[in-house]
Amino acid sequence: FHGVYVPHFLKPCHNEHMCAYFKGVTYLTEEKVYEITELFFSSAEALVESFRKAKQHTKEELKSLQAKDEEKNENEKGKAACSAAAMEEDSEASSSSTGDSSQGENNLQKLGPDDVSVDTDAIRRVYTRLLSNKKIEVAFLNAPVYLSPNVECDLMYHKVYSQDPNYLNLFIIVMENRNLHSPEYLEMALPLFCKAVSKLPLAAQGKLIRLWSKYSADQIQRMMETFQQLTTYKVISNEFNSQNLVNDDDAIVAASKLGGEVDTNHNEEDDEEPIPESMDPLENELGVKTLDCQKSLIPFEEFINEPLKEVLEMHKDYTNKFSFMTYPFLVYAVTKNLGLYYDNRIPMYSERRITVLYSLVQGQQLNPYMRLIVRCDHIIDDALVRLEMITKENPADLKQFYVEFEGEQGEGGLVVEEIFNPDIGMFTYDELTNLCEPPHPANPSFQTEGWFTLIGIVLGLAIYNNCILGVNFPMVVYRKVMGKKGTFYHLGDCHPVLYQSLKDLLEYEGNVEDDMMITFQVSQIDLFGNPMMYDLKENGDKIPITNENRKKFVNLYSDYILNQLFGEVFIWCPVNLPYLLRPEEIELLICGSQNLDFQALEETTEYDGGYTRDSVLMREFWEIIHLWMNRKDSSCSLHWAQTEHLWED
Numbered sequence: 001f002h003g004v005y006v007p008h009f010l011k012p013c014h015n016e017h018m019c020a021y022f023k024g025v026t027y028l029t030e031e032k033v034y035e036i037t038e039l040f041f042s043s044a045e046a047l048v049e050s051f052r053k054a055k056q057h058t059k060e061e062l063k064s065l066q067a068k069d070e071e072k073n074e075n076e077k078g079k080a081a082c083s084a085a086a087m088e089e090d091s092e093a094s095s096s097s098t099g100d101s102s103q104g105e106n107n108l109q110k111l112g113p114d115d116v117s118v119d120t121d122a123i124r125r126v127y128t129r130l131l132s133n134k135k136i137e138v139a140f141l142n143a144p145v146y147l148s149p150n151v152e153c154d155l156m157y158h159k160v161y162s163q164d165p166n167y168l169n170l171f172i173i174v175m176e177n178r179n180l181h182s183p184e185y186l187e188m189a190l191p192l193f194c195k196a197v198s199k200l201p202l203a204a205q206g207k208l209i210r211l212w213s214k215y216s217a218d219q220i221q222r223m224m225e226t227f228q229q230l231t232t233y234k235v236i237s238n239e240f241n242s243q244n245l246v247n248d249d250d251a252i253v254a255a256s257k258l259g260g261e262v263d264t265n266h267n268e269e270d271d272e273e274p275i276p277e278s279m280d281p282l283e284n285e286l287g288v289k290t291l292d293c294q295k296s297l298i299p300f301e302e303f304i305n306e307p308l309k310e311v312l313e314m315h316k317d318y319t320n321k322f323s324f325m326t327y328p329f330l331v332y333a334v335t336k337n338l339g340l341y342y343d344n345r346i347p348m349y350s351e352r353r354i355t356v357l358y359s360l361v362q363g364q365q366l367n368p369y370m371r372l373i374v375r376c377d378h379i380i381d382d383a384l385v386r387l388e389m390i391t392k393e394n395p396a397d398l399k400q401f402y403v404e405f406e407g408e409q410g411e412g413g414l415v416v417e418e419i420f421n422p423d424i425g426m427f428t429y430d431e432l433t434n435l436c437e438p439p440h441p442a443n444p445s446f447q448t449e450g451w452f453t454l455i456g457i458v459l460g461l462a463i464y465n466n467c468i469l470g471v472n473f474p475m476v477v478y479r480k481v482m483g484k485k486g487t488f489y490h491l492g493d494c495h496p497v498l499y500q501s502l503k504d505l506l507e508y509e510g511n512v513e514d515d516m517m518i519t520f521q522v523s524q525i526d527l528f529g530n531p532m533m534y535d536l537k538e539n540g541d542k543i544p545i546t547n548e549n550r551k552k553f554v555n556l557y558s559d560y561i562l563n564q565l566f567g568e569v570f571i572w573c574p575v576n577l578p579y580l581l582r583p584e585e586i587e588l589l590i591c592g593s594q595n596l597d598f599q600a601l602e603e604t605t606e607y608d609g610g611y612t613r614d615s616v617l618m619r620e621f622w623e624i625i626h627l628w629m630n631r632k633d634s635s636c637s638l639h640w641a642q643t644e645h646l647w648e649d
Helices: 018-023 030-041 044-049 059-070 073-095 100-111 120-130 133-155 167-176 189-197 202-212 217-237 250-258 281-286 308-313 332-362 377-395 397-399 413-417 449-464 474-479 489-496 496-507 512-516 552-562 583-591 598-604 616-629 642-646
Strands: 369-373 400-404 428-430 434-439 521-525 530-536
Touching: 030 044, 044 133, 044 167, 100 217, 120 133, 120 167, 120 281, 133 167, 133 189, 167 202, 189 217, 202 217, 202 521, 217 250, 217 308, 217 449, 332 449, 332 583, 369 377, 434 489, 449 474, 449 583, 474 489, 489 496, 489 552, 496 552, 598 616
Parallel strands: 369 400
Antiparallel strands: 428 434, 521 530
């Protein structure tokens, strides 16, 4: 009965073991009900066939039934209806038991890419009633223990999903158990089931995610918390270290492969370009990119597992057969940054060893680092030319190089300082938002697009080398680093006044054409104070904006401001940023945290040199710091003028 699953359309007798069991059942007891429940939920064959949606009659069938009903009287109608229902059930059962492969083919044809044959509402109603009984809950607890090994075998060696897509039903049924996160399941039942689910082929995973994407936020949250509970339980109940890596725990690995949520809504409006290939096979299967998600049902931060962070050995994760860097939604940005650090340093140390060995054998002193030679008065031009050459010849060299001025050794920080120098004109500083922005389309920079390619390289190198840059970009810039376009949604970050004006236009309840009298031509003021006109559409000055086309106008205007000036710039980086990091995380790694907690710093500070927390100088030092961070706090005992002598001391 717990043997290998065989699709019903290939078996000579459907559910023969189940039928043999029930032949001897002529009455029910409480124990038999529990036994039957466990038998059904322990059998892959039984679950696949359970909780099917009601059959929908075709128009021809409905007409035929209506014609028959008209020929009979009211009494006969009732009998005929019962007979028809019985015949239909017998016909379906007969078709199942004859082994006719045409039924399996019909099932394949009827189910669309997003359709499943299981009735999830019915499953939830059954679970709600049955799980209130403790003894039946024990049956549900034991069932996955028997079920999962056979399911894993079916998927790995018998390729059952390709024979019968309805095999996916059993995973849907088991995952509807709202008690899966309970401690009783975490020891054995859930780890075994997760391992079985991880064996699903890519097409089945995609179909399962399409189904789950239609669930409510609460339902998705419950499933996510189930896998999080399993990971946390395994981390806490084991002693992981550099010798016993968390990467080798089968349950955690299986749960990691199942966690996460992909937003199936592509939010780039009017974007007809095909979605580029992703390093994530599941993204390619679904035809979506997680980066396109503007607002997730569940915050990304909730997918991060705090206990897991404490036991990760990132210097070994890099070389392990299972790496958490391939499941970046589970770890913090700082942990991923540490992984990038080792990704850079390990090859660097290897190059050093090879260089030393080569110098000993050949008697020549080689330099393992690439030299970037620039002139002091042409820093950006020289850096751009050299970096572009390296990008084309061997991009890996960009991970380890040093800057050398003609005649002396320098620092790469000077290149960065020059790039963001306002006098150069590559960027402007908005006093309203305090952001460093690319030039406005009406005020284009006099520099070439190559200069902005250099910026992408610099930002990537800053991440790879743990360098904090003193710049504050709007979020749309980090999207460009990742090869994405800016949209109206991102306009408010860097152009709040324009964003609010366009938002008011979209929400205007009157007649836009008559009341506003604007067209698809926009005007801006250039650096010299002269107006510049730009048509968002051909002959835009002759196309009025109406209630019907105002959304198109807003999208075109946003695209003009955020994308058209630069095209494909800011996109080159020596790491797969879209695969590892979100725009918010890139900002954190490049600019550092904007939220500074000096109270926490004071509480964790250790003192030496004879000073303690209670030393007068230390107390005054922290009072000054807090005063500066809270300038409006009039209750502070010291004033600005009173602090000057303390710094002199």
